[in-house]
Amino acid sequence: MNSTNPYSSDFMPHIWPIGGGKGGTGKSFLTSNMGILLARQGFKTLLIDADLGAPNLHTIVGLPNPAISLSDFLNKRVPTLQETVLEMPIHNLFLISGAKNKLDIANLAHEQKMKVLRAVSRLDYDYILLDLGTGTSFNTIDFFTIWDSGIFVCNPEPTSIENIYRLIRSVYARKIRQVLKIDRFRSLAEKAEAQNPDATIHHPEYLLDMLKTIDPEQGAKIERILKSFQFKLVLNQVRRQDNPKIGALVCKIVEKHLGMRIQFIGNVSFDERVHEAVCRKESFVDQYSYSQATLDLKVIIKAITGVTEEQAVAS
Amino acid sequence: MKKLEDLNFYELLELAFDASPFEVHQAYKEMTQLYHDDSLASYSFFSREEREKILAKLDEAYSTLMDEKRRSRYDQLLIERGILEKSTQYQGERMKLGLMYDAKRPSTNTALRIRERLKPIVSSNPVIQEVLASDVLSGRDLKKIRDELGISLEEISELVKVRVVYLHAIEDDQFEKTPSRIFLKGFLRAYAQCIGLDADMVASRYLKRIHD
Numbered sequence: 001m002n003s004t005n006p007y008s009s010d011f012m013p014h015i016w017p018i019g020g021g022k023g024g025t026g027k028s029f030l031t032s033n034m035g036i037l038l039a040r041q042g043f044k045t046l047l048i049d050a051d052l053g054a055p056n057l058h059t060i061v062g063l064p065n066p067a068i069s070l071s072d073f074l075n076k077r078v079p080t081l082q083e084t085v086l087e088m089p090i091h092n093l094f095l096i097s098g099a100k101n102k103l104d105i106a107n108l109a110h111e112q113k114m115k116v117l118r119a120v121s122r123l124d125y126d127y128i129l130l131d132l133g134t135g136t137s138f139n140t141i142d143f144f145t146i147w148d149s150g151i152f153v154c155n156p157e158p159t160s161i162e163n164i165y166r167l168i169r170s171v172y173a174r175k176i177r178q179v180l181k182i183d184r185f186r187s188l189a190e191k192a193e194a195q196n197p198d199a200t201i202h203h204p205e206y207l208l209d210m211l212k213t214i215d216p217e218q219g220a221k222i223e224r225i226l227k228s229f230q231f232k233l234v235l236n237q238v239r240r241q242d243n244p245k246i247g248a249l250v251c252k253i254v255e256k257h258l259g260m261r262i263q264f265i266g267n268v269s270f271d272e273r274v275h276e277a278v279c280r281k282e283s284f285v286d287q288y289s290y291s292q293a294t295l296d297l298k299v300i301i302k303a304i305t306g307v308t309e310e311q312a313v314a315s
Numbered sequence: 316m317k318k319l320e321d322l323n324f325y326e327l328l329e330l331a332f333d334a335s336p337f338e339v340h341q342a343y344k345e346m347t348q349l350y351h352d353d354s355l356a357s358y359s360f361f362s363r364e365e366r367e368k369i370l371a372k373l374d375e376a377y378s379t380l381m382d383e384k385r386r387s388r389y390d391q392l393l394i395e396r397g398i399l400e401k402s403t404q405y406q407g408e409r410m411k412l413g414l415m416y417d418a419k420r421p422s423t424n425t426a427l428r429i430r431e432r433l434k435p436i437v438s439s440n441p442v443i444q445e446v447l448a449s450d451v452l453s454g455r456d457l458k459k460i461r462d463e464l465g466i467s468l469e470e471i472s473e474l475v476k477v478r479v480v481y482l483h484a485i486e487d488d489q490f491e492k493t494p495s496r497i498f499l500k501g502f503l504r505a506y507a508q509c510i511g512l513d514a515d516m517v518a519s520r521y522l523k524r525i526h527d
Contacts, residue, residue, distance in 0.1 A: 162359035209318070223316060249349055249356030257360070259316035 015120065016304065017050070017143040019132035020153040021163025026236040027051075027153050029274060030297075031131040032060045033285045037301045039093035041312035043126040046085065048096040050116075050143060051133040052108060055098025061088060062281040066097035073119065074112050081119035090283075094125070108139055117146050127304075140167075141174045149230035152262065154250075156235055156242040161250065164233075172226065172258055173204035176211070179222050188214070205258055223259055231262040234300055238267040265303035268296040319369060323393060324376035332390070332403045336381055343377040343476065351478075370478070371494045377476070378501045426474045426509065433464050433511030440464075447512075452520040454488040457506070461486075464510055475505040482506060490525060 018031050031047055038045040049057035049070065058066045066086055073081045086095045108116075120128060132140050144150040150171075154164040177185040192199035192210045199206040212219030235247035247264040254262050269292040277284040285294045302308055307315075317326065325332055328342040350357055350369050361369070379385045386405070393399035437443050442463050446456045461468075468486070472479045481502050484492035493499040500518050507517035 156355065158355060158358045161355060165360050243355070246356050249354075252349065253357050253360055257319075 014126065014304070015128045015130070015147050015149065017130040017132050017147070017150040018153060019140055019144065019150060019167065020134065020160070021165075021167040022154070022160050023134045025153045025155050025160055026268070026274075027134075028057050028060050028131050029278070029284070030151075030153055030234060030236060030268070031129050032057060033283065033294075033297055034301060034304075035061075035093055035127075035129050036090055036283050036285050037297055037309075038127050038129075038305070039088075039090050041301070041305070041309055042092065042315070043305070043312070044092050044094075045127045045129065046094045046096065046123060046125040048120065048128060048130045049098035050130040052098060052139060053133055057131045058095065058097040058099045059281060060278060061093075061095060062283070063088070063095065063097065064281070066095070066099045069097040069099050070116070071098075074108075074116070081116070082123060085123075113139060113142060117142070121147075138174070141170050144171045144231075145174050145178055148225070148228065151232045151234055151265075153234050153236050155237045156239075156246045161246075164250070165254075168254055168258070168260065168262070169202070169204050171231075172260060173200060173207065175225060176204065176207055176222055179225065180211075180218070208259075226258070226260045229261055231260070232265045232303070233262050234265055234268060236268045237270040239270045263303070266296055266300045268300070269293045319372065323398060324380055324389065327372060327376050328380070330380075332393075332399050333405045334380075335405065339377065339380045340476065343373060346373050347476075347478075374478070374494060374498060378498065382501075429466075429474065430509060430511050433466070436464060437511045450520060451523050452517060453524065454486040454521075457517070457521070458486040460512070461510060466510060471506060471509050475509050477502045477505055485521075496522075496525070 018027050018034075020027050028051070035045050035047045047057060047061065049055040051057070052070075055069075058064065063086065068078070068084050068086065070081075070084060072078050073084050078084060081096070084096050086097060088095055120130070130143055132143055134140075152164055152167065154160040176188075180188065188207055188211055189200045191214075192206045195210075196203060196206050199210075208219060208222060211222065233247055233251055238244065244267055247267060251262045251264045254260050271284075271288070271291055271293040273288055273291070274284055274293065277287055284291075285297060288294055298309055305312060319327070325334070328334075328339065328346060330338060330342050334342070347370065348354060350361075350366060350373065352366065357366075379389050390399055390404050394401055394404070437447075437460075440463050443460050446452070446459055449456070461471075468479050468482045471477075472482055481493050481498075484490070485499070485503060485506060490496075490499060493502060500522060503518045503521055504514040508514040
């Protein structure tokens with residue numbers, strides 16, 4: 001973790017926000033099935049449905065009517081976030097549902113959001129996976145920038161690639177804004193936009209270029225932070241005819257042109273039985289444990305934990 | 316992080332200073348795949364102008380590093396700037412474009428085989444000989460020769476690694492569409508050599524019109 005991050009601590013669990021720029025990329029599918037695999041390998045794992053506007057992780061993990069959810073903590077009906085945690089039938093697997101969230105909860109006030117982020121950092125789990133909402137709202141972006149870590153999910157198709165670049169650039173711009181604080185950021189954005197109207201929204205790299213000219217020390221600091229990110233990329237729903245190198249190439253583009261390090265951790269093969277498993281509210285990795293998609297997910301889990309399934313179970 | 320315009324050709328192609336022509340070719344191929352117009356991996360990341368700029372710089376890097384004399388001059392420049400040490404400079408065999416295909420395809424040698432197959436057709440085909448009798452060559456003349464030989468611009472592009480759009484520009488006499496006159500000459504030479512013509516002769520007769 002980055003030492004400049006106030007939420008970093010040696011005792012923190014491994015927190016992985018999982019997001020994609022576009023709906024339907026398979027974020028909830030990946031979150032739930034990665035959680036199940038981690039739990040089966042003996043890691044105490046918590047899934048949090050942080051898709052505040054359209055929560056459905058509870059349905060995917062087979063819990064249609066959760067009794068308590070994230071909004072109970074936000075509305076102070078329970079004093080701690082831990083009290084909203086639901087135990088799942090799978091040993092070591094837990095869930096904070098978003099099922100009973102109010103409809104307007106997607107627009108969380110800043111203080112409420114910070115309350116959730118602080119509370120998540122204090123939870124005692126080996127792994128915490130947060131299923132984030134679609135798009136580039138501050139509520140989604142801040143989950144990535146607060147821990148400087150996260151997993152981006154996209155599909156090998158132009159619309160999805162376009163949206164993932166948009167999300168990555170939003171995270172990039174948000175980090176610059178966090179470091180500079182609001183007034184300096186606004187002043188920088190105005191100067192950059194005077195030269196290039198797209199600077200803040202579509203090409204935040206111009207912001208950094210300009211900052212490096214105006215304030216080299218601050219520019220170098222932000223460059224270091226961007227390089228220290230622990231971001232990962234998963235390409236989901238990869239079909240046989242797709243180029244398997246796309247994910248690695250996307251990471252290469254981002255590193256070369258934004259200076260942001262993203263590690264490609266694997267392709268997950270398209271499997272039409274995923275739809276079937278979701279409809280039946282069953283765990284895909286348990287039902288189809290020898291499918292290519294499950295094997296792909298195990299490769300991704302290894303990239304996250306650093307150990308093989310056998311090593312994890314043995315320890 | 317260095318900006319694109321600040322990268323030297325080796326950095327741009329992610330190559331060591333002593334990279335062989337084969338490695339230069341492979342790196343160029345990978346990079347053009349990453350940045351070309353139809354690349355899914357870079358879809359939407361760049362504007363059309365940015366993409367063109369990157370591709371033009373890649374073409375410049377490639378044509379420099381694949382040409383023995385130009386590479387040597389470029390390396391000398393890097394040595395003078397303290398970027399490259401003489402001991403790490405590539406000391407390999409001749410790197411003329413014609414030889415590069417031997418280097419990159421040692422087993423199939425496709426480009427050489429095609430050139431050797433086309434040469435007798437060039438010398439015996441009356442239409443081609445009539446075109447070549449003129450001391451000035453236009454894009455239309457080159458297309459006429461190519462049509463007689465039955466080879467497509469896409470095939471030439473694949474063999475010589477020059478983008479089809481530039482080959483079209485040569486045949487359409489749209490010189491402004493090529494990055495520069497130096498590139499145009501390089502592309503012309505590669506095109507001519509690929510279809511079994513004398514590269515120097517074609518380049519000089521074609522470029523004569525621009526001089527005039």
